[in-house]
Amino acid sequence: MAFKIGLLGLGTVGTGTADILFNPDGRHPLLQNITISQVGVKSLEKKRNIDLPSEILTTDLEAIVTNPEIDIVVELIGGLEPARSLILKAIAHGKHVVTANKAVIARYGGEIFAAANEAKVYVLSEAAVGGGIPIVEPLKQSLGANRLENIIGIVNGTTNYILTEMTEKGSDFGQVLKVAQDLGYAEADPTADVEGYDAADKIAILASLAFGCLVKREDVYCEGITKITSSDINYAEKLGFVIKLLAIAHKVQSTTETQLQLRVHPTFVPTSHPLANVNGVNNAILVEGSPLGQVMFYGPGAGSGPTASAVVADIMNIVGVLNTDKTGDNLDSLLSCSPQGQGQISPIEEVFSRFYARFLCADVPGVIGHLGTAFGENNVSLESVVQIGFQGDLAEIVVVTHHVREGNFREAIAEIRSLNAIKNIPSIIRVL
Numbered sequence: 018m019a020f021k022i023g024l025l026g027l028g029t030v031g032t033g034t035a036d037i038l039f040n041p042d043g044r045h046p047l048l049q050n051i052t053i054s055q056v057g058v059k060s061l062e063k064k065r066n067i068d069l070p071s072e073i074l075t076t077d078l079e080a081i082v083t084n085p086e087i088d089i090v091v092e093l094i095g096g097l098e099p100a101r102s103l104i105l106k107a108i109a110h111g112k113h114v115v116t117a118n119k120a121v122i123a124r125y126g127g128e129i130f131a132a133a134n135e136a137k138v139y140v141l142s143e144a145a146v147g148g149g150i151p152i153v154e155p156l157k158q159s160l161g162a163n164r165l166e167n168i169i170g171i172v173n174g175t176t177n178y179i180l181t182e183m184t185e186k187g188s189d190f191g192q193v194l195k196v197a198q199d200l201g202y203a204e205a206d207p208t209a210d211v212e213g214y215d216a217a218d219k220i221a222i223l224a225s226l227a228f229g230c231l232v233k234r235e236d237v238y239c240e241g242i243t244k245i246t247s248s249d250i251n252y253a254e255k256l257g258f259v260i261k262l263l264a265i266a267h268k269v270q271s272t273t274e275t276q277l278q279l280r281v282h283p284t285f286v287p288t289s290h291p292l293a294n295v296n297g298v299n300n301a302i303l304v305e306g307s308p309l310g311q312v313m314f315y316g317p318g319a320g321s322g323p324t325a326s327a328v329v330a331d332i333m334n335i336v337g338v339l340n341t342d343k344t345g346d347n348l349d350s351l352l353s354c355s356p357q358g359q360g361q362i363s364p365i366e367e368v369f370s371r372f373y374a375r376f377l378c379a380d381v382p383g384v385i386g387h388l389g390t391a392f393g394e395n396n397v398s399l400e401s402v403v404q405i406g407f408q409g410d411l412a413e414i415v416v417v418t419h420h421v422r423e424g425n426f427r428e429a430i431a432e433i434r435s436l437n438a439i440k441n442i443p444s445i446i447r448v449l
């Protein structure tokens with residue numbers, strides 16, 4: 018049986034997807050029976066990097082999602098609207114959907130999966146997290162036997178590329194971001210990348226899958242990389258760390274309740290840690306559960322070809338199931354998504370972390386003692402305090418704490434800010 022695709026979007030990922038589907042030779046035989054019927058874009062005049070029959074291009078995306086000929090709608094336009102409405106309309110018209118849109122799935126996954134289950138269609142989103150790395154389907158299928166507790170990942174290619182270039186070549190933030198945009202890694206509005214919002218979308222999706230409940234996107238604590246300076250990168254190196262933007266989901270199970278800790282922030286990662294060596298556009302996701310232990314997924318997290326590989330894998334998964342179930346009466350329970358209830362989220366103040374903090378202080382006797390007292394009085398125990406040198410006439414002091422409750426650390430910092438000798442606290446970064 019032949020399957021017809023309606024492709025929404027012919028940008029970085031859409032072009033990569035069309036390129037695979039138009040060139041099936043040497044790939045899985047299922048691809049021989051999949052054709053692109055229509056492609057929806059914003060501009061018909063734009064020069065494309067791929068040769069397509071011009072009659073299949075249209076700006077009428079509604080006509081694609083309602084076209085009775087089309088079996089699978091592949092949404093690669095990005096953004097919240099009209100992407101969400103088009104996905105819902107496609108579902109209402111009985112189409113299966115493949116999407117790379119983490120922003121939509123993280124916010125409207127509950128609504129979309131409920132509609133899909135009702136309409137007995139699949140909505141797959143492997144490309145939404147980790148680009149070309151298989152992580153969404155493994156969480157739904159291969160890891161289902163485990164009780165999952167922890168996910169720690171580098172899930173944004175743009176910021177990992179920027180941090181790697183700043184660390185290895187001392188490159189300027191703005192210039193490297195421009196290169197990441199030119200390479201097709203960044204979101205249409207790169208604020209989503211550099212402020213951590215894209216990584217927050219992705220960890221919300223991973224947590225929903227791993228812990229089987231819906232996670233509210235706004236509950237993910239989020240800090241980006243825009244305040245990271247070359248000084249922090251250099252101090253990290255001196256102390257035996259590299260700085261990475263980590264996305265972390267942790268399930269805390271007590272006898273009475275289950276709470277989730279969800280956060281995205283720049284992190285000092287020890288150079289011996291497996292995530293420390295994940296560089297450039299690569300992503301890696303460490304998943305931990307019982308009885309498996311730890312497993313790490315690694316590979317290209319963004320870019321045309323790798324992301325298209327994940328999109329086409331989703332199309333093939335749907336086609337494979339449709340080839341065996343001709344009636345379509347029952348959804349495959351491993352491929353469909355039915356989150357149970359809403360996850361309870363711990364406030365960031367309750368999370369335990371280590372911290373690195375850099376202080377600029379007047380070079381007066383006793384200042385290190387004052388810092389130590391403020392930390393001690395708030396139950397923040399210190400692993401090291403080092404006076405590194407001077408910036409002008411201000412002494413630069415770097416502190417690394419043991420694992421402490423974030424609320425206590427924040428109270429200590431508030432007290433320290435009010436000390437006369439403390440002139441500035443240029444950086445506070447969590448330590449893995």
Ligand SMILES: NC(=O)C1=CN([C@@H]2O[C@H](COP(=O)(O)OP(=O)(O)OC[C@H]3O[C@@H](n4cnc5c(N)ncnc54)[C@H](OP(=O)(O)O)[C@@H]3O)[C@@H](O)[C@H]2O)C=CC1
Nearest residue numbers: 026027028029030058059060093094095117118319320324
């Ligand atoms: N780039 C990457 O590496 C990755 C991207 N993703 C996700 O994939 C999706 C697509 O990203 P990407 O390919 O980079 O985006 P691009 O900006 O490169 O492409 C977007 C495409 O959608 C079309 N489009 C956008 N809005 C509309 C609209 N309102 N009506 C009609 N067409 C529209 C554009 O048309 P036109 O060409 O005419 O302007 C363009 O072809 C996003 O959700 C993104 O988050 C996921 C993983 C990796």
Ligand SMILES: N[C@@H](CC=O)C(=O)O
Nearest residue numbers: 173174175203204319
């Ligand atoms: N902008 C995203 C694209 C892939 O999801 C990233 O840089 O990771």
Ligand code: NA
Nearest residue numbers: 143146148150
């Ligand atoms: Na993926």
